[in-house]
Amino acid sequence: MKDSLSVALAGNPNAGKTTLFNQITGARQHVGNYPGITVDHKEGKATHNGHKIIVTDLPGIYSMTAYTAEELVSRDYLVNERPQVVINIVDASNLERNLYLTCQFMELGVPIVIALNMMDVAKDRGIEIKADRLSELLGVPVVPIIARSGMGQEELLDATIALAGENREWTPRDISYGEDINDTIMTIIDLAAENDFLTEDYPPRYTAIKYLENDEQIVEKGRSTNPGMADKLEAMVERVSNHTMKTMEVYPEAIIADHRYGFIKSIVKQGVITHKFDADRLYTSDKIDKVLTNRLIGPAIMLLILLGLYQFTFSWSEAPVAWLESFFGWIGGLVESTMPDGLLKSMIISGIIDGVGGVLGFVPLIMFMFFGIAILEDSGYLARVAYMMDRLFRIFGLHGSSVMPFIVSGGIAGGCAVPGVMATRTLRSPKERMATLLTVPFMNCGAKLPVLALLIGAFFSEHQARYMFIFTMLAWVVALLAAKILRSTVLRGAPTPFVMELPPYRFPTMRGLLIHTWERTWQYIKKAGTVILGISILLWALMTFPGLPEQQSARFEQNRQTILAAHPELEEIKASSGIEKLPATSRQAYTELIRIDNLESEATLRNSFAGRIGTTLEGFSRFAGFDWRTNIALVGGFAAKEVIVSTLGTAYSMGNVDVEATESLSQRLQHDPNWNRVAAVAALVFIMFYAPCFVTVVCIARESSWKWAAFSIVFNTVFAFMLATLVYQVGTILNLG
Structure with missing residues (x-):
């Protein structure tokens, strides 16, 4: 036997595989992606009776026939990595359906231990399973467990270690097929x-x-x-x-x-x-579904749950978000007062603290959002959302299986378009798949969430949850309308049938919720500390160089020196507080000095490489209410949508050199004459629907072609700009700002 046992967890979706993985490994796990495929790859460590176990959590699948990315990954892993044991998690309350995958494992010859999960659910349904008899007939170990409570876990690990110790060769099971x-x-x-x-x-x-x-x-x-x-x-x-x-x-x-x-x-x-019970008896899940998936009541409840999720997220995250904003403001002030003036100081304050800090400031909001989504996911409710949305999707020429890619991409704000695009592999119809693939980037992914939170918090702070709900609904409406346009023109064709099994409802475990929340939040933090940091520094450089021409810079300096010569007392005041003690003429001179500094900062930013791009685009972006600073941020958003927040933070901090001012980015936007409620809504509309981020574009190209990837960039951006222009022009005419 090896020093560490290699064990794979495999089973149907909703069979409790991830719950068991969390129980066995706890916090000793990490998440990555399988090479070349954006499918979650979870690996963890466990120790049992002195044996070290490396546990790999394979994607949930129904079959070993490689139609989807998940099925392909699972089979390739088993064939290429050859784990010593596969723990096959089987839902005891749906035994026959779950054993279909077991048969395929046996045909491949993998050494398996069956973890007969959800014995409590089976018992509630009057189902009694004789594990010993099942083990005897299948010829493999069968261990009854309840993954969420940990019941049977010790026995399961004992059986796994015992099977690994036998060093069995892979022996395929013969089944007669006629x-x-x-x-x-x-x-x-x-x-x-x-x-x-x-x-x-x-x-x-x-x-x-x-x-x-x-x-x-x-x-x-x-x-x-x-x-x-x-x-x-x-x-x-x-x-x-x-x-x-x-x-x-x-x-x-x-x-x-x-x-x-x-x-x-x-x-x-x-x-x-x-x-034990009559086969016609309605189980608890069925009784709940009679209400929650009702044709009329179900959608209303779904909308209320979504609104409740946003209310929970914003109310609980308000204080920690404000605290983090103050914390990063304090760090910026500390650096401002301790470091000598120069490029390094500017990069640290504007490029890193105001850039990355602006993104990290939303970590509490992201965390609470992910926690709420984990509850909906682990309880089994998201599957009901997909079931109910199928009726609506058919109207727009999409398949019921398109619902989950939309949800994964941020249909309930906080997902990611990359796995959403990958999830379209489950669609059998090429045209339905392409229509879904091109429209899932319209959803409010986790990268857009900080931007939505920033602008909603700045201009609609009294009803943040309500406005987040409205913009989420808008994302669905626009995505479905775009899909209808595509399905009526370039992707014409009839929708295919949709069949989906609804898993039973379960009470999520706190441990599972915390692990899921932390995994997703950590991915966000890691992205902010790597990708966003790099892009923020690059954009700071583009917003700093080449600087002002020497002659123009000399004029600003001459004006400054003229004021300081007339008011020498301002030399010390500039670097400290106390202007209120000065006479009125000195205070006016101080204000003029700050105005000159701000004018120089703005002129430097306008003359930078990024400023020139933003100013050039302003010729037509002004129709949608975007000024040159906003244009810089939107161009940065082509790389990653979180960059919009960090770039706005950098652009507005470089124009604010008053050491007395410690305003947050949202306060700076509120006080800027180029921003108002109408401009904020127009910006939100554009950001929600314009070109997908670079990684998503690459993923679309891999899943289809570069032609469709280019189409996605152009179509989305033109479509988004037209919508934003319509919003801004109508809002301005109606004086809604």
Whole structure:
């Protein structure tokens, strides 16, 4: 046995896999992405009876046929990494459906231990499962557990360590698929074994089954490995497919699925399950769903829950956000008073403290938002949202499965467009997938959340939760309208059917909620301390250089020296407090001195590389109410939307050199004549809908093509600017500012 046991957790979505992972590993875990694919990769460590265990949490999947990124990742991990044991988490209250994936693990030959989870839910439904009998019939260890409470965890780890100690070879389980399929499987097995066809990765029987299921990844792999053999196998599969279509009007993959379920039923009926209650009895989850997913009441409750989430987020985060703003203001004042003037001081204050500090100031708000979303997710309610939204999505030519990519992207503010784009892989229809892929960036992702919070807090502070709710609804409406336009023009076609299973409701565990909240918050903090820091410093440089021409700078200095010559007492006052003790003429001179400093700072910023870009764009951006400073921030937002906050912080701090002023960014915006409520709403509309961030654009290109990625940038930006211009012009005419 190795020094550390390698164990993978695998199972259906909503089977309690992540809850078990959190129970086993606690805080000893980290999150990354699988190479080349934006799918969560969680790995943690555990110790049990002196054995060190490395636990990898695979994505939740229903099948091992690689249609989605999650299925592809799970199978590749098992084949390439070869964990010593796979703990297969099975929902005891939905045993037959969950055992379908178990069958596929057994066909691959992986050494598995079945964690029979949610025994309490099964008991409440009157379902009694004999774990020993199930273990005997399947030939694998079966351990009853309740992941959320930790019941059975010790026994599960004991069974895992015992199985790993046996050092079993991967032995595929044979399941009969009927005469036609079995004959073809045996022929393919012989050919694969004789020619070493994919045998390094898969057992020959598994390769045969995957060819019959028309598994695109394995078929493609076969073509690149041995084209001649691949052609033979594909021709063989085509013959048997034609035969089964003529005789039974089904393809081989459907026959294989039917026989797997038949195999499962034959096991379950051999004394594994007994039902104490009438099969027609409504379970607690069903009773709740009669209300929460009701055609009329359900959507109203959903909107109230969303509004409640924002109310909770803003009310609880208000004090800590204000405290952090004061903290970063204090740090800036400390640096201002202790460091000598120069470029280094300017970079630290304007580039780092006002830039990154502006983003980090919203960490409490982000944390509370993620905590609320984790409750909705872990309780099973988000699945109901997807179910209810399917009816609406059909009107706009989308599929019910499009709902989750929208939610993941920030449909409930705080997601990310990158995994949202990746999640569109679950859509079978190419046109529905493309329409979803192009519109999910319209959602209010976690990167846009600080910008929304900043502008809403500055101009609509009395009703922050209400306005956040309104802008979230606006994101959905605009995204669906854009999808309808796409589905009615370049992506025309009929919607495909939607089938979704609703998981039972559960009480989330505090430990699970805290872990989920911290994981997402840490990703935000890490981004602020790396990507945003780098971009903020780069933008500070663009806003600093090349500086003023020497002649213009000399004029400002001459005006300053003229005032100081007439009022020498201001030399000391400039670096300290106490102007209220001066006579009126000295106070007026001090005000003029500050005005000159501000004019020089603004002139320097205008003459910088970034200032020139912002000023050039102002020729047409003024129709939407954007001044040159705002343009600089919006250009920076093409890299990452959080940069908008940090760039505004930098741009406005570089124009404010009064050491007496310790205003926050929101206060500076309130006092700026270029900003008002109408301008703020226009800016919010533009920021919500213009081009996706750079990483999302790259992801769109990978999932489709660079042509569609370029289309996304141009279409979104033009569309957003037209909306923002409409809002600003109408709002100005109606005098709503």
